[in-house]
Amino acid sequence: MAKENRLFALPALLALTLSGFVTACDDGTNTGGGVSSPVDDETPSEEQDLIPETPDGKSDTGYLSTLAVELEGTFESELRVDVTTLDEAGRLARRDEILAGGYAVQSMLDTQIKFAKNQINASALHMNLSSSTAHVVSAEIEPEGFVRVVYQSTVESIVSTEELEKAGTSVQKVLAENYAAVLPDKPELMAEKVGMACLNAEATSAEVYNYFYYFDPNKEGCEAAMDAAGIKRVGARLVLRDLAGNKTVYPEYDQLVADQKIDVVVFFGAADHDWEPGKWDWGTYGRDMLVRDMQSRGFRKITVPQGAGYQKKVRGITETITVIGPEVLKDLKNDPNGVFKSLVSQNEIVIYNGHSFYGSLNVLNDASIYPGKYQIFLMSSCWSYEYYTKQIFQHNQTAEDPQGWLKADVVNDTQMGWFHNMPHVARILLTNILRGAETGGREGNRYYTWDRIIGQINDFVVKAQKDRNTDSHEIFGVSGVRTNVFEPSN
Numbered sequence: 089m090a091k092e093n094r095l096f097a098l099p100a101l102l103a104l105t106l107s108g109f110v111t112a113c114d115d116g117t118n119t120g121g122g123v124s125s126p127v128d129d130e131t132p133s134e135e136q137d138l139i140p141e142t143p144d145g146k147s148d149t150g151y152l153s154t155l156a157v158e159l160e161g162t163f164e165s166e167l168r169v170d171v172t173t174l175d176e177a178g179r180l181a182r183r184d185e186i187l188a189g190g191y192a193v194q195s196m197l198d199t200q201i202k203f204a205k206n207q208i209n210a211s212a213l214h215m216n217l218s219s220s221t222a223h224v225v226s227a228e229i230e231p232e233g234f235v236r237v238v239y240q241s242t243v244e245s246i247v248s249t250e251e252l253e254k255a256g257t258s259v260q261k262v263l264a265e266n267y268a269a270v271l272p273d274k275p276e277l278m279a280e281k282v283g284m285a286c287l288n289a290e291a292t293s294a295e296v297y298n299y300f301y302y303f304d305p306n307k308e309g310c311e312a313a314m315d316a317a318g319i320k321r322v323g324a325r326l327v328l329r330d331l332a333g334n335k336t337v338y339p340e341y342d343q344l345v346a347d348q349k350i351d352v353v354v355f356f357g358a359a360d361h362d363w364e365p366g367k368w369d370w371g372t373y374g375r376d377m378l379v380r381d382m383q384s385r386g387f388r389k390i391t392v393p394q395g396a397g398y399q400k401k402v403r404g405i406t407e408t409i410t411v412i413g414p415e416v417l418k419d420l421k422n423d424p425n426g427v428f429k430s431l432v433s434q435n436e437i438v439i440y441n442g443h444s445f446y447g448s449l450n451v452l453n454d455a456s457i458y459p460g461k462y463q464i465f466l467m468s469s470c471w472s473y474e475y476y477t478k479q480i481f482q483h484n485q486t487a488e489d490p491q492g493w494l495k496a497d498v499v500n501d502t503q504m505g506w507f508h509n510m511p512h513v514a515r516i517l518l519t520n521i522l523r524g525a526e527t528g529g530r531e532g533n534r535y536y537t538w539d540r541i542i543g544q545i546n547d548f549v550v551k552a553q554k555d556r557n558t559d560s561h562e563i564f565g566v567s568g569v570r571t572n573v574f575e576p577s578n
Contacts, residue, residue: 109558110359110370112443112505113470131384137519139540141533153565154543155550156248156502157259163219163241165324167200168273172233183235186227191482194222197239199276202300202447204269204324205474206288211267212251214471214502215326216244217447218478245328246473246502248563267326270305272319278303285313298446337572338537339497341525343462344436349406350525353435354378354514355428357442358414359507365415370507374441375413377511382409385519394427402526409518410435421445432457437521439466441510447475455483458495466499466517468510473500477567493568499542502563509552509562516545530576538566 151158169186171179186193198218208215219241226238247262272278276296278286283294291302304310305321314321344350356378359370379396383389387398387409395412410431417427420442428451432438451457458480467476477500481492489495499517524536545564553561 109556110507111470112359112441112468112507112510131381134385134519137516137544138523139520139534139536139544151244151246151565151567151569153246153502153563154539154546155250155563156246156565158565158567159213159245159247159259159263159328160330161243161245161326161328163201163204163215163243163324163326164239165200165269165271166236166238166273166322167197167271167275168230168234168236168320169196170233170274171229171235179229179233179235183227183229186235186237187224189222189224193224194219194241197222197237197241200271201241201243201324203271203275203278203303204326205300206303207269207305208245208267208326211262211265212247212255212257213262213267213326214246214248214474216246216478217474218482219243243326245326246563246565248502250563263328263330265328267328269324269326270321271324272314273322274319275300277317277319281317281319282310282313286310297448301446336537336539337569338529338535338574338576339464339521339524339541339569340462340572340574341529341536342574344464344521344525345405348404349408350437350522351435352407352409352437352439352518353412353431354409354439355412355417355420355441356414356510357417357419357440359443361419361443363414363418369414371414371442374507374511374514375411378514379411381511381515382518394431402522405526407522419443419445420449420451423451429454429457432463433459436462437464437466437518439468439514439517441468441507441514444469444472444475444505447471449476449479452476452479453483458483460495462495464497464499464521466514468499468501468505468513470505471501471503472505473502473565473567476500481568491568491571493571497538497566497568497572499545499564499566502565504560505562506549506552506558508556509549512548512552513545513562513564516548517541520544528576529574535576538569538572542566 169182171182174182201219202217204215205217222239222241224237224239228236230236247259252258279294279296279299284291286304286307287294287302288304288307311321356371356375363369382398386400388400390397390399392410395410395416397408397410399406399408412427417423420428420440423429465480477498480496480498484492484495520536520541523531529536542564549561
């Protein structure tokens with residue numbers, strides 16, 4: 089498909105900085121200037137942020153978004169694992185470990201699945217780059233000293249209604265197609281052995297952590313470079329099955345208020361990777377905007393160990409918001425003081441605003457940061473649905489909850505994010521979640537369901553695109569809610 093039709097799949101290097109605005113993507117080259125807008129001159133009324141009144145509360149789905157739907161399918165391919173340094177017994181043991189599966193094997197397979205990103209996205213799909221389940225079909229030791237692993241993985245993919253309309257297709261037609269990709273059978277060697285030969289024009293260097301992001305198997309000379317490196321090109325296939333099932337769901341408000349308090353932490357990272365304290369930045373702008381807005385809603389400043397704290401009490405519920413700006417945590421890829429780890433473990437609502445860093449926020453893979461209680465995450469960064477949704481779920485999995493959904497709801501973005509929208513999205517989410525918790529999920533004809541909350545956020549970002557004349561808008565949704573059980577009647 090032509091590049092102009094590969095909607096929103098371009099990296100930050102090509103993103104426009106219209107009106108001085110900046111995307112929340114990875115390389116940080118377009119940081120914009122200190123451009124303000126009349127939209128930001130004053131805090132909107134709380135009524136403007138609240139979801140509208142409706143006559144009933146029935147309309148939610150498994151993955152919730154007013155601008156997109158989630159499809160489920162199977163991803164099939166093969167890769168090779170190097171066992172040349174092992175003796176015969178060691179090779180057999182490694183083969184048996186792979187056949188047994190588990191998290192380490194799934195992570196290995198997910199590393200290869202990422203290389204399908206650009207090829208699958210070209211068909212207006214946004215595949216989650218971490219699989220739900222992985223099944224090793226076979227693992228055979230080859231004479232060359234590699235284990236050939238054939239696998240199937242269950243994956244989800246988002247398709248936006250806007251992209252479908254522009255492509256002149258429908259969900260039904262998308263479901264009727266199979267999707268193919270070409271992958272390296274030893275993906276971990278591509279950066280070192282092949283280098284720039286298989287990277288598209290937007291790439292500036294060959295790095296292990298983001299090679300998949302720029303991978304183009306059709307680039308002239310790529311196949312020859314892979315052959316010379318001893319890396320085979322293997323086929324992959326994505327077969328979509330159906331839409332996720334329908335269900336009306338709420339956030340688990342009863343769990344949020346069980347101890348009569350709701351603790352929130354909001355992180356704002358720096359937009360400019362070269363930012364230093366004292367300089368203006370979209371990250372500092374977002375922090376200041378949210379602080380101003382929440383203070384206008386009755387939150388009063390309190391002392392907290394890190395960052396700035398704000399608190400109010402409503403109907404016997406103590407609501408505390410800790411705001412962490414770039415001067416405390418410049419970027420989440422580097423957290424030398426453990427600020428993110430400690431605060432995630434202490435708070436029920438966690439909001440991250442910043443760069444996605446090509447899906448390499450490994451801090452989310454530390455199982456110790458998750459407290460084992462219900463949490464709501466907002467990952468407000470580029471393509472966070474593809475990158476980070478499954479990381480959070482994987483480390484909440486238990487024998488009783490193999491999907492990891494019971495203790496986490498994850499709000500994510502399917503498209504390129506914009507720093508100037510982050511404080512507003514955070515404010516709208518918090519306004520409705522807190523009001524829903526205060527009212528038991530329903531207030532007259534206002535039903536604080538997930539689809540209505542996501543709809544309010546998406547209405548804002550669509551309007552913001554028109555007001556600010558940016559080249560795209562976010563598509564927010566929420567994952568992991570299919571098993572939520574809270575009902576106002578309970």
